[in-house]
Amino acid sequence: MKNTITTSFLIMCCLNALAQGGIAIGKTTVDGSAILDFGTEVRGIVITPILNAATMKASPGTIAFDGSTGSFRYFGNSEDWSAVIPGGATGGVQSGTDLNRIFIGTTSSSAKGVIVFGTDHGETRAVVLPKLANGNLRFNNPVAGLMYYDTVLKGVMVYNGNKWTRF
Secondary structure, three states, X not given: OHHHHHHHHHHHHHHHHHXXXXXXXXXXXXXXXXXXEEOXXXXXXXXXXXXXXXXXXXXXXXXEEEOOOOEEEEEOOOOOEOOOOOOOOOOOOOOOOOOOOEEEOOOOOOOOOOEEEOOOOOOOOEEOOOEEOOHHHOOOOOOOOEEEEEOOOOEEEEEOOOOEEEO
């Protein structure tokens, strides 16, 4: 029942995003080029660890937290995963498979992913991460895979289970 309610809510949000051009979470308006935009509360996006990014077939632009290496990784246009940044906590991989996919800004895509962002109308849009000043000092108990944009450090911060890494 909980999954049905969550899925219904996300579908309504996606339909709203298609009508308005983006989704605002924790704020009332979406910044100009954002397809998904967050407010300024102390929170981030958690990317659940996957088993092993190196063995996963991915689409360019895919981001993942690799539970086998404890590293945030992305799949680029070179058709290869980014290098492992050592020092992160390994494990924490969810068991089972969930074939539900959520599309934001588009109605379908061949891209692989749990959440796929896109545009059906040719606009140039992106995901705007939650923006925090010194968020690495403000999260009490961050979990591996948590990420946000730090407005003071001017970088994407990802918690690897042991420490914050800036990209």
